[in-house]
Amino acid sequence: MAIGAALWATSNQSNEGGRAVTKTLHIGCRYGYQNLKWEPQSPLFKLAGASGLTVSSFEDLILVNQIGQRFWNELDDSYKFLSACLGTNGNLGRGSRANGGGPIWAIFDADAVRRERWDPKPPNVDPNGWFFSAQTIRELAAKIVNPYQSQPIAPRVLEETVTRYNSHVELGKDLDFSRPSPQFKIETPPFYAAWSTPILHDTLTGLRINTKCQVMDVRGRVISGLYCAGETAGGFGLHGLPRATVFGRIAGREAARA
């Protein structure tokens, strides 16, 4: 794009191609993609870092955004949930708002661990920035340090979030996000924060290309000598490896002919 290539088909990301972003199922690890769990026996495990804790019921946790506030009904798994994850949130001071797409953290307690039958230790979780535990919610907030966490979560805010959620459990009604009958308080230490940020599996959006996979500028003119395929190319609501191999072959063939 720096030399004039046009961006193409941004809407593919959220409509034509189906769900290119998914809710995280295995939490407390870097890669919690629903359909794939990294096992310690994998030769790639050292890159993955941890397998994650597989969530059997989202009743067992709350999800908070990068400023420590709940933002949606945790039981939902629709586009609305994903949109809420990506929404701007909170005030960072000096009039600026935290951009969407920041980390999402699952917050839960020792009772949830027992109900889910989790073993919250490596290799199930990754304590190097993707999983934290503490004896109080305030301490937990202060421990959350991750490369994508733009600023620390204010301990007071996370405490208020948990206290308010617990009051909704007592009431039997989620006054903020209409989660149906919130069931379990978060009250028994230790408390945990686990990476639960949605996972991207196709970009679908990319550079504008023609049928020879030549990259085009905003006026539809070919940028000479520049080809692209796969996730870098936009305009095709086609999933995954077929898109990469088909267009990769075309781009390679045309580049060799030029």
Ligand SMILES: Cc1cc2nc3c(=O)[nH]c(=O)nc-3n(C[C@H](O)[C@H](O)[C@H](O)COP(=O)(O)OP(=O)(O)OC[C@H]3O[C@@H](n4cnc5c(N)ncnc54)[C@H](O)[C@@H]3O)c2cc1C
């Ligand atoms: C979790 C997950 C599960 C998936 N499951 C499936 C599935 O089951 N079936 C399916 O068909 N598809 C699946 N996909 C999608 C599929 O993996 C991708 O569409 C495909 O790998 C894209 O290939 P690509 O070559 O276009 O891009 P990539 O595989 O992303 O390759 C891009 C390469 O460029 C390198 N690179 C980046 N920047 C630079 C730079 N500046 N200089 C040099 N190199 C650079 C990167 O390191 C990378 O190696 C899945 C994707 C994910 C993330």
